[in-house]
Amino acid sequence: MTVAQFRSPPLASPPAYPDLLALARNPSTDARQRLLLGVVALCDSRPPAGELSPVLSEIFLTLARQAERDVRKVLSERLARADWAPPALINVLALDEIEIARPVLAASPLLQDDDLLRVLVEATLEHQIEIARRPHLGGRVADAIIDRGEPATLTALAFNRTAEISLDGLRRLVEQSRRIAALRGPLTRHPRMTEQLAEQMYQWVGVALRQSICARFQVDERKLAPLIQQSVYDARSGTIVPVPANDPDREEMERRLVAKLQAAGQLRAGYLVRAIRERRLGLFVHALATLGGFSVAQVREAVAARSPEALFYACASVGVDRAVYPALLAEIRLLNDGSPGDAGDPVWMRGAISPASAARSFRALVAG
DSSP: OOGGGGGSOOOSSOOOHHHHHHHHTOOSHHHHHHHHHHHHHHHHHOOOSSOOOHHHHHHHHHHHHHSOHHHHHHHHHHHTTOSSSOHHHHHHHHTSOHHHHHHHHHHOTTOOHHHHHHHHHHSOHHHHHHHHHSTTOOHHHHHHHHHHTOHHHHHHHHHOTTSOOOHHHHHHHHHHTTTOGGGHHHHHTOTTOOHHHHHHHHTTSOHHHHHHHHHHHTOOHHHHTTHHHHHHHHHTTTOOOOOOTTOHHHHHHHHHHHHHHHHTTOOOHHHHHHHHHTTOHHHHHHHHHHHHTOOHHHHHHHHTSSSSHHHHHHHHHTTOOTTTHHHHHHHHHHHTTTOSOOOSOOGGGSOOOOHHHHHHHHHHHHHO
């Protein structure tokens, strides 16, 4: 049975409840088709005010537990906005596979905060994302999403402008945007964003978002710019971890770890950011060399150079976004006693560059 079959017109009048219940218990294809048409007609006719009869409730629950996937999907779509459906049925559908659960998670007025919290714990990431998108999401559920710290769900919540996110919840989202770049754009446009939180986030966003923050809150960009490096320094408590160039054991350990990640297909540009945030500069050097096909000596030369230009080209060649580079550079300097230096122009401000061009520029600079 296909979805196309479900477009048949509903019955002129809904069949009797006992007939529907008998159809729900009948596994034949013909019975399933007649059952679906009957349920569609029943949903379209809307039961009278008051509680549903026990027989009708049993029909719906039997459908949710025993019917084929396509029947449950149509049932979810037809009951997504119904305020008369059995709450137990809506909860069963909310925990079904995501294509079935999505309509009720997005719109059912019968799902309470406790129901949504249960889905957050028991269901898949796709279910969690759909809850985070739910209009007028309650504060308890928003806080639970933030507590879980899942990047995709946090990003969906940041885009949800009707969710009841408290000021403390918004502050925690801003803090999470240090590590989750996808949060930054929606947060800068969030209606509950405050000037204080915007100034805090200014310290680690890219150039375009800084301009957006300054335009919206009319703050002085020149005043905020020095906070970028100072905030990173404060976060690291002034700890300096030089590049471990003379520790053979550590060098070998980092080389093996990077090789293992590369062999497993898990070495990505995002790992470079992670390595720096974990204050593992040596691991960053080995990962960047492996990703770019450079020698470790070339990357070390770029990290220790008077200008950050070569390091930028190396990072750009492996997919590090140029908007991410300034914050990454500030953290590297804290871990490497201020290197690379600040000589020359900020080449990352000039515009996009292809990975191949960036790799050629990097090799030309370290060769020179």
